[in-house]
Amino acid sequence: MANYIIASNALVLLAFVTFFFVYFLRAFILRDKKLRPKYPPSPWKWPILGNLPQLLRGGPACHTTFRLLAKELGPVYNVWLGGSFPMVIVTGEETVHEALIKQSSVFSSRPKLLSWQHISAGFKTTMTSPFGPHWQKLRKTISVDLLGPSKLASYKPIRDSEIQKLLARLREQAHANAGLVSPLDQLRTSAVDVIMRIGFGEEFALMEAVNSNRRHAKIVELDRCFRQLMDAGSIFQLVIDSSVVARTLLFPLARSANRNIETVADNTVSLVMPIVQQRKRYLQDHPATETRTFVDALISCKGESALTDLEIVWNVVELMVGGTDNTSHILEWALANMVKYPHIQEKVYTEVRCAMGPNLERRLVEESELDKLPYLQAVVKESMRRHMMTPLAIPKLAAQDCKLSGYDIPKGTMVVFHAGALAMDDDIWTDPLNFRPERFLAGTGSSNAPVTQTHKHAFMPFGAGRRSCPGAAMGFLHLHHLFANLIYAFEWGPESPRKAVDFTEKFRMVVTMKNPLRATIKERTHFRMM
Numbered sequence: 001m002a003n004y005i006i007a008s009n010a011l012v013l014l015a016f017v018t019f020f021f022v023y024f025l026r027a028f029i030l031r032d033k034k035l036r037p038k039y040p041p042s043p044w045k046w047p048i049l050g051n052l053p054q055l056l057r058g059g060p061a062c063h064t065t066f067r068l069l070a071k072e073l074g075p076v077y078n079v080w081l082g083g084s085f086p087m088v089i090v091t092g093e094e095t096v097h098e099a100l101i102k103q104s105s106v107f108s109s110r111p112k113l114l115s116w117q118h119i120s121a122g123f124k125t126t127m128t129s130p131f132g133p134h135w136q137k138l139r140k141t142i143s144v145d146l147l148g149p150s151k152l153a154s155y156k157p158i159r160d161s162e163i164q165k166l167l168a169r170l171r172e173q174a175h176a177n178a179g180l181v182s183p184l185d186q187l188r189t190s191a192v193d194v195i196m197r198i199g200f201g202e203e204f205a206l207m208e209a210v211n212s213n214r215r216h217a218k219i220v221e222l223d224r225c226f227r228q229l230m231d232a233g234s235i236f237q238l239v240i241d242s243s244v245v246a247r248t249l250l251f252p253l254a255r256s257a258n259r260n261i262e263t264v265a266d267n268t269v270s271l272v273m274p275i276v277q278q279r280k281r282y283l284q285d286h287p288a289t290e291t292r293t294f295v296d297a298l299i300s301c302k303g304e305s306a307l308t309d310l311e312i313v314w315n316v317v318e319l320m321v322g323g324t325d326n327t328s329h330i331l332e333w334a335l336a337n338m339v340k341y342p343h344i345q346e347k348v349y350t351e352v353r354c355a356m357g358p359n360l361e362r363r364l365v366e367e368s369e370l371d372k373l374p375y376l377q378a379v380v381k382e383s384m385r386r387h388m389m390t391p392l393a394i395p396k397l398a399a400q401d402c403k404l405s406g407y408d409i410p411k412g413t414m415v416v417f418h419a420g421a422l423a424m425d426d427d428i429w430t431d432p433l434n435f436r437p438e439r440f441l442a443g444t445g446s447s448n449a450p451v452t453q454t455h456k457h458a459f460m461p462f463g464a465g466r467r468s469c470p471g472a473a474m475g476f477l478h479l480h481h482l483f484a485n486l487i488y489a490f491e492w493g494p495e496s497p498r499k500a501v502d503f504t505e506k507f508r509m510v511v512t513m514k515n516p517l518r519a520t521i522k523e524r525t526h527f528r529m530m
């Protein structure tokens, strides 16, 4: 017994001695500054809680808190959310280029956020998948088979018929409400309908003929799931996903947020799975069928690239959410600015009319005419800059130890590239708070070139580098085409002459209007609906 006590005391003593030896050895080695890791600066932090209190005090507008912190700390800094690693925030153009372009293989992975696993079949979707062969195969399928130029062109009849329906719905709503409309709801219905038809195929659209009410109910249900899925990506969720301390402190809230995600995930799967399985059976029975829809392309991945039914469901849902939420909210911001700045609206309208030529019988602005509308395109871009929809993009993960702007970034660090801060940087943009579409046109400014020509990453609403949005071309096409037709068909005015548009922002992970736009519309005199 005595021997046992002596042995265990000796062990404890040895452990202490080893600990202090290692501690002092490390301190001795790191005395030399060159050997000491140089981490990015961070704001003053609380013990254990790190920077959580500052972040939570900033409320939901933490993208603004992050932007303001950059003024104090510089273009790369750490915030501690109570996890094992800090989160690195990047707000500088050169650092974005260094990370996402020059070191793209290091900064092209994603963190495995707890909530994502429920809505990605365990990180098996394009957006959530870590950098590697699975992501590369998915990304290729999406970029070539679903969103390549010829595929985009093939969806034109769908876009045209949905624009007709959108204009008709707005006109109907205006007639019933003395000219007053709520464009967001109409834009969402349209965006969801277009993406459903592209995603699931015309067979889905044909349900309309069979039972229009049932189809509409399904669209509404799916849209509700899409909205809830966007909420699942809120900044609150990001914080509790990445911080043990936040999860522990806010346990009841964190638990209920997780339950919500599980519920919305179950609802989404129960709605989409039957469509996927039905289409799979059809393709098995008709092997010669041409690949047309998102679902078809994902089902046709064979061999090593083959996806399970659940993976197909979540990949198709991800594309649909990407294609609906952004488009409808960006257009809402653009229309709000048209109401606020009638002279800009008039300029857009004049440009569209000139591009349409003298033939006033024409009813829709054609996609082929969009190239003749540089001012309209600049207005859309300025709306995206001024109200950057995804200011923090989607977080990345450092796949290995590396250096960024001279700082050491350990493997496994979550890195957020702050596109919103770049879009409002007053070292890059003149009067960034002002809505000035001209800044995107050549021939303006002292250098006679648009800002984006000299500052490549100043405007990155679709992210940058390997993980940038594969739907950018589709996104711009939908935005320009819809916006041109909305301005060509209607003159947009305020809800009432004395009520200014409320531009207050609401931030979940995307920036939307806190109070959805309500506006009056007047049909343009030349415009005739079929």
Ligand code: HEM
Pocket (backbone or CB within 6 Å): 126, 127, 128, 139, 318, 319, 320, 322, 323, 324, 326, 327, 330, 389, 390, 393, 394, 395, 461, 462, 463, 464, 466, 467, 468, 469, 470, 471, 472, 474, 475, 476, 479
């Ligand atoms: C105006 C519309 C759109 C905007 C503003 C937008 C914005 C973004 C942003 C900011 C990212 C993150 C990029 C990053 O991590 O650096 C992203 C990723 C993504 N977007 Fe979009 N998007 C739009 C439309 C679309 C459309 C139409 C689709 C597909 C139909 C789509 C599918 C995706 C996918 C799959 C990813 C993940 C890419 C990856 O991780 O490899 N998006 N988008």
